[in-house]
Amino acid sequence: MHTRPEDIVITSDNSSRLCARTIKADFPVLSQDINGHKLVYLDNAASSQKPQSVIDELSRFYSEDNANIHRGLHTLAERSTNAYESTRKRVAKFIGCQNPDEVILNSGTTAGINLIAYSWGEEHINEGDEIVITEMEHHANLIPWVILAKRKKAVLKRIPITSDGRLNLDDIENIITDRTKILALSHMSNVLGTINPVTEIAEIAHKHGAIVVADGAQAVPHMPVDVSTLGVDFYTFSAHKMLGPTGVGVLWGKKELLDKMQPFMTGGEMIREVHFDKVTWAEIPHRFEPGTPNIAGVVGFAAAIDYLENIGMDKIRQHEIEITRYALEKLSKIDKLDIQGPTEPDIRGAAISFTDHNVHPHDISTFLDSKGIAIRAGHHCAQPLLRILGKVATARASFYIYNDEADVDALVQAIIEMKKYFGV
Numbered sequence: 001m002h003t004r005p006e007d008i009v010i011t012s013d014n015s016s017r018l019c020a021r022t023i024k025a026d027f028p029v030l031s032q033d034i035n036g037h038k039l040v041y042l043d044n045a046a047s048s049q050k051p052q053s054v055i056d057e058l059s060r061f062y063s064e065d066n067a068n069i070h071r072g073l074h075t076l077a078e079r080s081t082n083a084y085e086s087t088r089k090r091v092a093k094f095i096g097c098q099n100p101d102e103v104i105l106n107s108g109t110t111a112g113i114n115l116i117a118y119s120w121g122e123e124h125i126n127e128g129d130e131i132v133i134t135e136m137e138h139h140a141n142l143i144p145w146v147i148l149a150k151r152k153k154a155v156l157k158r159i160p161i162t163s164d165g166r167l168n169l170d171d172i173e174n175i176i177t178d179r180t181k182i183l184a185l186s187h188m189s190n191v192l193g194t195i196n197p198v199t200e201i202a203e204i205a206h207k208h209g210a211i212v213v214a215d216g217a218q219a220v221p222h223m224p225v226d227v228s229t230l231g232v233d234f235y236t237f238s239a240h241k242m243l244g245p246t247g248v249g250v251l252w253g254k255k256e257l258l259d260k261m262q263p264f265m266t267g268g269e270m271i272r273e274v275h276f277d278k279v280t281w282a283e284i285p286h287r288f289e290p291g292t293p294n295i296a297g298v299v300g301f302a303a304a305i306d307y308l309e310n311i312g313m314d315k316i317r318q319h320e321i322e323i324t325r326y327a328l329e330k331l332s333k334i335d336k337l338d339i340q341g342p343t344e345p346d347i348r349g350a351a352i353s354f355t356d357h358n359v360h361p362h363d364i365s366t367f368l369d370s371k372g373i374a375i376r377a378g379h380h381c382a383q384p385l386l387r388i389l390g391k392v393a394t395a396r397a398s399f400y401i402y403n404d405e406a407d408v409d410a411l412v413q414a415i416i417e418m419k420k421y422f423g424v
């Protein structure tokens with residue numbers, strides 16, 4: 001069921017391209033018709049589909065190994081624990097981290113950012129300190145910092161965006177100052193597609209003694225990410241956007257920071273010793289993994305990483321640059337359609353937000369669904385950004401490994417039909 005290197009078509013110009021059609025066959029959900037049309041799934045920034053190998057691994061785990069982890073001494077408990085812990089090692093290797101103890105398995109990006117805001121933030125943020133975010137953050141990397149700033153009477157500052165949806169770094173030396181304690185920014189925007197120069201900005205933040213938190217929810221699924229060279233202190237992402245199960249995610253953090261942090265949630269499995277009047281914590285990563293986690297989901301996540309690695313993250317990135325270039329070119333030719341974000345495919349990902357001058361994004365989405373095309377319409381959990389863009393909503397088509405030019409053609413054709421239908 002895995003895509004093997006032989007599935008990757010080498011084109012005449014020697015650039016390796018993914019054979020999206022072969023990949024598509026590994027995803028059972030994609031073989032269906034929706035409203036009488038072959039499903040074209042373009043809502044990958046919200047959540048990706050799952051290959052058969054991930055579905056099989058979930059079923060295999062529940063059929064053969066299922067037990068709680070880290071506590072039982074019986075065979076199934078041992079197998080479950082080993083499978084769970086081997087995913088931790090698999091994740092560490094996937095993101096270039098040498099020490100798997102720095103990988104905290106949780107329910108997703110949202111959980112990771114909240115953990116840092118409450119745990120690190122509670123201890124280190126004081127009145128008058130500054131927290132720096134950007135104008136393009138998802139609510140998951142925005143609300144925890146708004147609340148922390150309010151709770152601590154700290155100042156929330158933001159890096160603005162340019163008219164073409166990049167970070168405007170002109171004033172960065174005034175935004176990040178010696179008062180800055182945290183810089184939190186997305187690696188790739190879920191609305192604009194922009195890939196932010198995280199390393200460059202992190203260097204400035206570190207010069208001022210701040211820590212850097214990167215939201216990798218849209219980056220890790222789509223491009224190689226190496227936390228050993230990225231230059232951040234914390235990095236978060238979600239399995240469900242990278243072929244894995246829902247309710248599973250990762251917070252990577254530097255050991256020297258995690259070691260000193262207090263737990264955010266307390267309960268079973270995260271302690272060393274408990275008395276009625278005193279509790280001591282377990283070492284990392286268990287200190288930050290209270291209660292029974294999504295064990296099957298974590299085990300299934302390893303199969304998702306296997307699938308991606310079999311293809312190769314470099315090739316996935318290359319595929320998405322090409323499909324983004326094609327989509328931008330085709331969409332930009334449609335009359336009265338505005339596209340958000342950078343126009344150069346090599347500095348952006350394959351999430352493309354657009355609006356029509358006359359048709360509301362929700363109507364665009366409903367019309368496209370009638371043609372079997374799944375996109376997202378709304379504020380994409382980035383209301384402050386949408387306000388800056390002067391929109392209440394956008395339509396967003398987002399591509400992944402199983403999408404190809406035919407999917408872009410179907411999207412473009414359906415938008416043209418929609419315009420005819422609405423007479424605009």
Ligand code: PMP
Pocket residue numbers: 045046107108109110111138140141186188189190215217218238381
């Ligand atoms: N950040 C970004 C940039 C996202 O796109 C998302 C998911 N839409 C999140 C954070 C939150 O991820 P999750 O819901 O999996 O916690």
